[in-house]
């Protein structure tokens with residue numbers, strides 16, 4: 001399959017790849033703010049049980065030489081971390097009582 | 112919850128009698144006149160941390176720092192001899208801002224062999240010397256020797272680059288930092304080069320945000336979600352293990368059972384699955400024998416040290432990584448906030464994910480702290496109240512505002528004498 005985005009063993013997560021494979025925290029945070037709790041819950045429920053497996057798969061490669069599909073899987077892990085803040089901790093998209101606050105991440109390691 | 116012993120006087124606050132126990136005013140955080148005084152009395156007198164040596168990896172590496180409170184911009188550069196120098200970011204010809212990229216108000220960084228002014232093309236070496244003047248023969252008795260960049264006093268401690276905007280600093284950086292802070296000498300900050308950097312523009316006085324990060328009294332009320340709801344104890348407090356003052360600087364240490372040693376229900380699923388979370392990765396590479404300045408109260412089990420270095424720098428030392436904040440005033444009721452989480456570089460995806468989790472969780476709870484700012488600032492500005500009580504857990508807030516007042520009073524006294 002040529003349009004596969006994720007490693008073969010994670011085929012059931014393909015429907016989320018287009019939405020949640022995002023390279024920067026800024027994009028992931030914006031996607032979270034623009035998502036409903038239902039959308040995030042669906043993604044979380046599908047991926048959380050396989051989180052450790054996903055990290056282990058990525059760790060079969062050197063950190064600085066991840067193949068494209070593993071790099072996208074890692075971006076999906078980052079998005080799961082982002083979404084878990086809403087699902088597990090705050091039960092709403094934005095942190096409770098964060099009001100009008102914004103904090104921008106301007107530098108981060110790659111990948 | 113563990114109760115930590117207090118000093119013989121009965122409280123941390125009374126251990127330092129000069130700071131008193133009375134009500135305090137936050138007029139220093141709402142008054143435009145006081146802000147005008149702070150510009151000179153604090154930000155043109157104190158040593159200011161503008162960055163880290165890792166931002167200048169080789170000869171010709173530079174970055175600029177906008178110090179709006181002092182109405183100035185500074186360019187910091189690694190010179191030809193490998194030293195770190197700072198200059199006022201002003202061209203000697205007709206005063207154009209020398210180093211900027213797309214917009215003069217925005218900070219920039221990069222690498223160059225010399226600095227070239229955008230306006231008429233004068234060129235300066237990495238040592239600040241004026242090397243080239245376009246059509247030099249058209250000038251009148253212009254001696255390039257006399258028109259080098261204006262140096263800014265610049266010193267480095269533990270890899271932290273500080274500048275002092277005074278003509279002659281009253282103290283060396285080492286003396287300014289004092290024994291409590293310099294006892295951190297030897298801590299391997301230089302190994303923690305994987306950075307997650309954050310910025311925010313907040314609608315409060317700079318001190319109001321610093322206050323939120325130098326007391327933990329607010330944690331149960333503002334950040335109840337730090338404890339999963341199933342094991343949250345309503346009405347529980349937060350007690351810090353150790354407070355210490357040294358000159359204008361402060362430290363608070365937390366202690367108690369580490370999060371990941373608690374039963375699993377005290378962590379969120381994402382924390383258990385990634386082995387990271389609220390207080391960072393459960394494990395970091397060993398960093399060897401800590402310097403004597405770490406955990407100055409010898410707290411066991413130790414949590415974190417939170418050093419407040421006057422006026423606007425905060426370094427929080429965790430296990431094997433650190434977190435840094437800077438609060439840059441931009442007006443009497445706004446400030447620019449910088450934060451960096453600094454880890455030892457990940458060698459595996461697992462480690463990288465641990466860092467990402469720590470950085471994401473950091474932002475969530477910092478957003479709650481920042482969420483209070485507009486409300487606090489506007490309510491203080493309403494002027495309904497002018498005296499406020501502080502408890503012993505807020506001893507550092509009390510000390511901070513006292514030091515600010517002392518520096519301003521000292522400046523006014525010296526200024527009046529002149």
Ligand code: FES
Nearest residue numbers: 202204205228231
């Ligand atoms: S102002 Fe810089 S060269 Fe003229």
Ligand SMILES: [Fe+2]
Nearest residue numbers: 323334476480
């Ligand atoms: Fe807080």
